[in-house]
Amino acid sequence: QVQLVESGGGLVQAGDSLGLSCVASGRTFNPYTMGWFRQTLGKEREFVAAITWATRTPFYADSVKGRFTISRDNAKNTINLQILSLKPEDTAIYYCAALPSGSISIRDPSKYDSWGQGTQVTVTS
DSSP states (O other): EEEEEOOOOOETTTOOOEEEEEEESSSTTTHHHHHEEEEESOOOOOEEEEEOSOOEEEEEGGGTTTTTTEETTTTTTTTEEESSSOOOOOOEEEEEEETTTTOOOOOOGGGOOOOOEEEEEEEEO
């Protein structure tokens, strides 16, 4: 498994922008597909975005397309999530996760085998 640590969350106002980061350590970061998920109290963990290792192809949930941008720096073992025009409904704990090589179920959280501790994003109106 890979050890993951997220950072960058905080309390922001609607319309603001925010950048989240996730640093990986331990077992090699590559060639994992990396994903971001979010979760609010009482709800299931929701897929937000993912990015493949080699081609760095991004995938997004429909609800965040156009506002969220995922990127990765394989040399630095980091993935980032840039969020524009934050909305109150973006309030959640955001987690990064690693998907084992060979899995194609990028939107299914149960397929990811390593998770960070999460970082809280709170958006006020």
